[in-house]
Amino acid sequence: MSKRVATQQELHVAATELSAMAEQQTAPLFEAMERYVHTDMVHFDVPGHKKRNSPEIMEAFGEKVLRMDANSTPELDMLGKPTGVIAQAEKLLAQAYGADEAFFLVNGTTCGVQYMIFAACQPKDKIIIPRNVHKSAINALILSGAHPVFVAPEIDETYGILNGVRFETIKKSIDRNPDAKAVFLINPTYFGAVSDLPAIVAYAHAHNMLVLVDEAHGAHLPFHPAFPISAMQAGADLSAISLHKTGGALTQSSALVMHTAYLTRDRVHAAINLFETTSASYLLMTSLDIARRKLVTQGRAIFDELLKQVRTMKAEINAMPGLSVLTADCVDGAGVCGYDETKVVVRVNELGLTGFKAYEIMRKDYHVQPELSETYVVMFIVSIGDDASTLRVLTDALRDLSRRFYGKKEPFRVSMSGVLQKLHGVITPREAFYAEKIAVPISEAVDEICGESIMIYPPGIPLAIPGEWLTQEILDAYAFYRAQGGLLVGDESNADTIKILEQP
Structure with missing residues (x-):
């Protein structure tokens, strides 16, 4: 059987790719x-x-x-x-x-x-x-x-x-x-x-x-x-x-x-x-x-090995009583058309813990620094700087967390409506930013228009932004995050007050 001879165009493309890789x-x-x-x-x-x-x-x-x-x-x-x-x-x-x-x-x-x-x-x-x-x-x-x-x-x-x-x-x-x-x-x-x-x-x-x-x-x-x-x-x-x-x-x-x-x-x-x-x-x-x-030059090899280890670790976590972790199988074709497996999102509320409490325990008891916490989850980022040794530390810490808390407390449940509800903007963020504002106690801000961004950090997603309607559910969520020790970032140094528009 005769071999196909590469065309001049194919040879040119191959040479260009080799040159580009050499430059990289x-x-x-x-x-x-x-x-x-x-x-x-x-x-x-x-x-x-x-x-x-x-x-x-x-x-x-x-x-x-x-x-x-x-x-x-x-x-x-x-x-x-x-x-x-x-x-x-x-x-x-x-x-x-x-x-x-x-x-x-x-x-x-x-x-x-x-x-x-x-x-x-x-x-x-x-x-x-x-x-x-x-x-x-x-x-x-x-x-x-x-x-x-x-x-x-x-x-x-x-x-x-x-x-x-x-x-x-x-x-x-x-x-x-x-x-x-x-x-x-x-x-x-x-x-x-x-x-x-x-x-x-x-x-x-x-x-x-x-x-x-x-x-x-x-x-x-x-x-x-x-x-x-x-x-x-x-x-x-x-x-x-x-x-x-x-x-x-x-x-x-x-x-x-x-x-x-x-x-x-x-x-x-x-x-x-x-x-x-x-x-x-x-x-x-x-x-x-x-x-x-x-x-460019090492990423494929590094992630080949790292992804194998991450998948193994996630399988181990999902087998731990009271813990579950998002995997590539969680793709639903709607809001999740693909999933980055290097994000390790662990649900801990079945242990009777909030994500905020688990975050604190991981740092204090296991010297493991998570990326962030949320009401039900604590998240860890795996990246190019990790290897089998760091993943083993994380796996062992989560296994011990499961052993210590599973079955000892009732699973934690709380209404998420204030965080996950659809928010209503009354005016644009720019209009609200430049409007006259006053600071009022949180309890007096219901049904007012927000005059500042109130954020949970990390990751820095605003709970409310300038120009949005402040409902009781949003303010309840604010109080919940404060009680859990979440880092809330706003304009006011006094966490008991919030800026609202003076003339809504």
């Missing part, structure tokens, strides 16, 4: 920094420690960190208008995520979300957005003046959490608001659920709407086929990704990636330059370059 083995910004720290330059620029005269910082972090804390110079490029090694590193990041363009961010994904909304929307433009967004999206609405059209995410009442949004829900909202400029999505949610992103993107684009994606917890998605589809793979226009959360970069290191079919690089860069610091940290940017290289 490099880290241009990191390599430039390595050269830079060994120069004998005498500094009369900032930063003020001059890379030498700060023994306290040197002792705390090491001499190399001090020398890498650099200012923009010709050899290190400038984040505000990159033309050298930063531009090269951003190009490699775009390739890694299947994007047309990429931007390094040193203000975290919080600002990335705001850049996206500013780039897509002008004042009074409508944006379709899930109610379970991070506070950064709410703040972006206040700053930009965009008008939110909130859509309800699906509810998992067994675990007491909010999941993704149905395609049908987004479709209905697009049909009712044909003048909307953009659709905003979370991929994945804080608890790992993924919506039908390809279908939503296709329908939004068919109606001339941009698709913006908060991918803060999905930096790892493109680097293993078992993970849900990423925003860029689904054809979204913009995605803000926290490489520090699951990609291995230093805290606060994020990126914005984009396709340019419906939005220009210049438009997005202009939005970024409104807020991005002009004194960008080279430590953070260098960590992005290093993290990208590792994800």
Whole structure:
């Protein structure tokens, strides 16, 4: 049997792919920094420690960190208008995520979300957005003046959490608001659920709407086929990704990636330059370059092994009395069209514990730091920094938790209506933010219009936002979270009061 001869086009594609992979083995910004720290330059620029005269910082972090804390110079490029090694590193990041363009961010994904909304929307433009967004999206609405059209995410009442949004829900909202400029999505949610992103993107684009994606917890998605589809793979226009959360970069290191079919690089860069610091940290940017290289060159092998271990661990947890954990089998095709298995969401209420109490016990008794807690669950994030040893510590701690508490107390049950109900916006967040407000005791705020964002942190999803109606159920939920020791973040330093509109 004769062998088929590869065509010239196929050979060209293969050669291009090999060249791209060879490029991904490099880290241009990191390599430039390595050269830079060994120069004998005498500094009369900032930063003020001059890379030498700060023994306290040197002792705390090491001499190399001090020398890498650099200012923009010709050899290190400038984040505000990159033309050298930063531009090269951003190009490699775009390739890694299947994007047309990429931007390094040193203000975290919080600002990335705001850049996206500013780039897509002008004042009074409508944006379709899930109610379970991070506070950064709410703040972006206040700053930009965009008008939110909130859509309800699906509810998992067994675990007491909010999941993704149905395609049908987004479709209905697009049909009712044909003048909307953009659709905003979370991929994945804080608890790992993924919506039908390809279908939503296709329908939004068919109606001339941009698709913006908060991918803060999905930096790892493109680097293993078992993970849900990423925003860029689904054809979204913009995605803000926290490489520090699951990609291995230093805290606060994020990126914005984009396709340019419906939005220009210049438009997005202009939005970024409104807020991005002009004194960008080279430590953070260098960590992005290093993290990208590792994800591309080692991610598949690392996640191959890690996913095997996670699946084994979850099977063990589900066999423990009083505990249950979400798995890939929990995909329901509605609010969960895919599931990120690196999120370990453990339901503990059958032990007679709240998630908040379990969080406290895990830290105090087992020296295990969860990511967050909710009424019924405590969540742990597994990422590129984990291995069999860390997963074994978690498994053993949960097994002992089950042994200590199962059957000793009645299962914990509480009404979740105040947290999971559909909230009613009376005026826009921007209008409420700039309205006259007064602080009143929580007990006197029923049926008033909220004047501030009240958030449970982490993950930073607002319980109430400026402009929403404050019902008794919401205020009961606020009291419950306080009693459980949840961290509630608002404008008022006095947790017994809340800002309301003075003239509703």
